[in-house]
Amino acid sequence: AQGLFTYDPGFVSTAACESKITYIDGENGVLLHRGYPIEQLAESSDYLELCYLLVRGELPTEEQSNEYRQTVSQHTMVHDQMTHFFNGFRRDAHPMAIMCGVVGALSAFYHDKDFSDQEHRDIAMFRLVAKMPTVAAMCYKYTMGQPFVYPKNELNYAENFLHMMFSTPCGDYEINPVIAEAMDKIFMLHADHEQNASTSTVRLAGSTGANPFACMASGIAALWGPAHGGANEAVLTMLEEIGDIEHIDEFVAKAKDKEDPFRLMGFGHRVYKNFDPRAKVMRQTCDEVLEALGLENDPLLKIAKRLEQIALEDEYFIKRKLYPNVDFYSGIILRAIGIPVSMFTVIFAMSRTIGWFAHWNEMVSEDYRIGRPRQLYTGYTKRDYPTK
């Protein structure tokens, strides 16, 4: 159209930020946290040790680890007045809507801190790591119409979450160690992932000097979308919609149809153009959990495995380097554990909180300036208002 700005494509530059926390090599399917490969961390570490590593930059000594775990366990309860926030929601509210509201409200409980001081930033870290499982479980209990369950400090991090999710005043949930270990692995595999959409949202919000709890709420809002953290929920919905192996070809054809915006959930990635290394660990964990639960013949797992095989053999997917991503298997594990689909992204948000915090902390620990993305203006050039 006449008078529109044009621009030199050479002007386009990706405004990258510097970070020492996580490194991704998308072409080769590499993910390092402070230099350690995710596969080795998933094999030998656990979520709380990874929390320490992401923020502090080094693995903790045994003494540092014990002190960290002890501090987390002393802050797992939420202020009793927090429970009133839940009552404002309808019982059929999506748990992500509730979590977004309640985590944002934490900024009203810790507003008297000077977050330019690392000691106060540590206070925020411990409260977030300790309270996110409690808040997540409360979101579930509220939508179930069940009373909130208090944390039990003698349980480990993943066990405590499962206890708060599934115990009731009538009886405690019996913790299966295979399930607890799988839960911890899911937390680890979702902990951080460089400058993804939700982490970039947290960094941008934090660059204005906003309260860290409010910044975490902005990350939760961004993660909710089906193109991002909402994909695990969308994968399960898609597998249930496929329903049977015979219907797979029809869905694959839909995904290739350029007219139809349908995409195979759990496939593809903005950065990985190879197997997401987290998906490989998640697939192994999925096999272990379903075997432990006697569900190795789960029909959805069969559909998932057949879908994965097609994606790895089909020209359309190979050409576009569409591999299974972290969300492809996690939903099958969570469903097998008995966690409702509506809670999948809540668990992703709970796991990713440490990543959001680590990036926020890294940014505000140094001199930083307010983020201000620029645009490529393609509208009208200056024109005068028509004279009457």
Ligand code: SDX
């Ligand atoms: C997460 O950034 C992160 O790090 C995110 C995350 C994290 O840990 O924070 O890893 C978590 O968000 C994982 C992604 C979860 N989302 C999904 O599984 C939803 C389904 N995936 C797609 O929506 C998509 O793959 C995205 C959003 C993940 C990436 O979208 P892009 O960047 O547009 O994909 P692309 O540029 O690589 O697409 C190349 C081609 C395109 O076709 P053509 O125009 O070249 O013909 O592949 C097509 C796309 O249309 N395509 C798909 C597809 N994904 C891309 N076709 C069918 N099914 C798909 N899933």
